[in-house]
Amino acid sequence: MGALSVPSTWDVSRLRSASQLGSTFNCAPGQNVSLRVGIEQCAPWKRNCLGVRCSAGNDDYHPVVKMCGITRAEDAVVAAQAGAVYVGMIIWPKSKRSVSWSQAKEICAAAREYGAEPVGVFVDESSSEIERACDSVGLSFAQLHGEGSRASALQLPRSLKTICVMHADPQGSLQTTISAEMEKIIDWVLVDGLEGGSGLKFDWKNFCVPELALRKGWLLAGGLTPENVAEAVKLLRPNAVDVSSGIAGPDGIAKDHKRIFAFMDAVRSSACLSVQK
Template identity: 45%
Template structure:
């Protein structure tokens, strides 16, 4: 399964591409790869083509990323964009998880400081959310945190958790080996030198390294 989404905050909208593939029947699925920060249709198409070379088959699902937006804004955007997932950043948005999770698929973001200590905690729920995502204290900064000191807390999740923060082709295998997440979220690690557009070679290298992990298992 591959995912193609839209990222939206109060100030702007971006395209996100994420990918994973799953095998029919028995066998371990490939890790999920979520590529965010894509700002043009050209970049989105390029990433989708790379995904298609890795996965035997893929679909597309939209992910709306909200940072401290209110419930009305989130639901309005989700409805107008026909979002498949709502990703919650910031205390204001995360506080709405009990309400929003009743009728929406949720990606709940946890943030860790430089030493790998969680800044916020997972919500107390009687049911499982779709995904948890662990990022550095300031998401989108391209900075990571101490993986050796980090310990993923017990959470109720249908699909597992995603790791974000300072990932690139040269350290993604180490990330999987150290923390064993169910997937990764990459942005600056696949950027061109201008820091805005995506680099096809970096995308290819990143995806290939993640794919190699599945081939070894």
């Protein structure tokens, strides 16, 4: 694949400096946030993810960010430069945000070049289909979103890191069960609404985080936006947050770069406010 083409209108050097290791950002009055982006530090199977660290108090709560439904390499670049640690691509062909394997390769290269780790999202594919896609695209992470893909988890190679999706109904009641055998091999849990990528959230106040998610580490998804992610983080304190529709542009597919940065700003601020509770 040729070199990534980035529109000349972008000030890439400004974006790069905004996410350099140890850069500081304004938070609540009198506070600073240090954004530390590093895949080795933020790997989901390591519980102490270094995503956002607040200088207030001794609580090092710092959720990391996954931006999902990426369909263009330029969106992956902006997401990574804004501070997203993970960039998700939907390989499942029935999604309006699905990408081909060749598109996924380009997005992977862009994400890694700018410091993020790509994640492939699967829904009803078999283990052999998931493995072929990951090998072809060059993915180390697979997010298993549907019954079909979750059932394939036990047959996937252990070298492939897995994020297992559980679903909550609008009232916040968990609707997905994970077998004891599967619990042993998954690396992280993601809790989403009933329809992933719909932009609909569930009742966070009524939701009880499952013990499996607390033990493995977990991502919160479902209807998150720059306007509400701070509330979600303060209520549930997930290890990570996952956003897709909430940063989409008018067509619901391509990402709105201003909303990407607004989402990251809201996560940083919410981490500081949570520390001060």
